[in-house]
Amino acid sequence: MEAKIMEELEAMYDLVGSFSEEGLAQVSKDDTCFHIRLDGTPAYEERFDDAGFFSGGLAWVRKGNESFHILPNGAPAYNERYDEVGSFLEGLARVCKNHQWFHILPNGTPAYKERYEKVGPFSEGLAWVKKDGKEFHILPDGTPAYVERFDVVSSFSEGLARVSKDGMEFHIRPNGTPAYRQRYNSVGSFSKGRAEVCKDGDWFKIRPDGTRAR
Numbered sequence: 088m089e090a091k092i093m094e095e096l097e098a099m100y101d102l103v104g105s106f107s108e109e110g111l112a113q114v115s116k117d118d119t120c121f122h123i124r125l126d127g128t129p130a131y132e133e134r135f136d137d138a139g140f141f142s143g144g145l146a147w148v149r150k151g152n153e154s155f156h157i158l159p160n161g162a163p164a165y166n167e168r169y170d171e172v173g174s175f176l177e178g179l180a181r182v183c184k185n186h187q188w189f190h191i192l193p194n195g196t197p198a199y200k201e202r203y204e205k206v207g208p209f210s211e212g213l214a215w216v217k218k219d220g221k222e223f224h225i226l227p228d229g230t231p232a233y234v235e236r237f238d239v240v241s242s243f244s245e246g247l248a249r250v251s252k253d254g255m256e257f258h259i260r261p262n263g264t265p266a267y268r269q270r271y272n273s274v275g276s277f278s279k280g281r282a283e284v285c286k287d288g289d290w291f292k293i294r295p296d297g298t299r300a301r
Contacts, residue, residue: 096127107141109159122146131161143175145193155195156180165195177209179227190214199229210242213261223263224248233263245277247295258282267297
């Protein structure tokens with residue numbers, strides 16, 4: 088979007104977010120949140136306490152103590168209300184109700200029966216979850232992707248996810264097996280075939296097979 092148009096929108100509203108593929112952006116004005124079209128006009132009449140980015144044709148909103156998703160016309164996408172909701176990614180959104188976390192379908196129904204202490208968004212077909220103090224990844228139907236359990240896990244990026252176990256960090260494959268033998272004090276996510284790692288105070292980058300990259 089041209090800088091001049093953004094300047095005009097920023098002069099009209101207190102805060103302007105990025106425009107989505109649906110051609111809508113979240114804005115705030117006078118302590119209320121809603122979405123606008125490319126020409127700056129409101130996409131609907133309803134006002135919310137908070138609103139998120141449109142993703143997969145839906146955006147999360149909060150009104151009072153209730154969170155849910157709306158359609159581009161501002162109408163609720165479903166009847167259910169949650170304590171907290173996230174954006175839809177890969178067709179599923181993470182939600183929390185009564186201190187229990189899980190994922191829902193676009194119609195607001197749970198994607199599976201299991202409930203977790205915490206869940207992350209889906210990435211590359213898997214989502215991280217926490218159960219009984221341990222973390223691992225699940226498939227869209229809620230079943231564990233592997234048997235192993237870790238202290239901390241992250242979302243998958245370029246086919247690998249960073250994990251922590253017994254105070255050391257490394258990367259795993261979607262089946263839960265280590266991508267290499269080495270263990271590090273800290274590792275980052277893979278991007279463009281490289282991940283930054285730290286071993287005994289020495290920072291450098293590695294390839295997916297764990298070999299040191301120049």
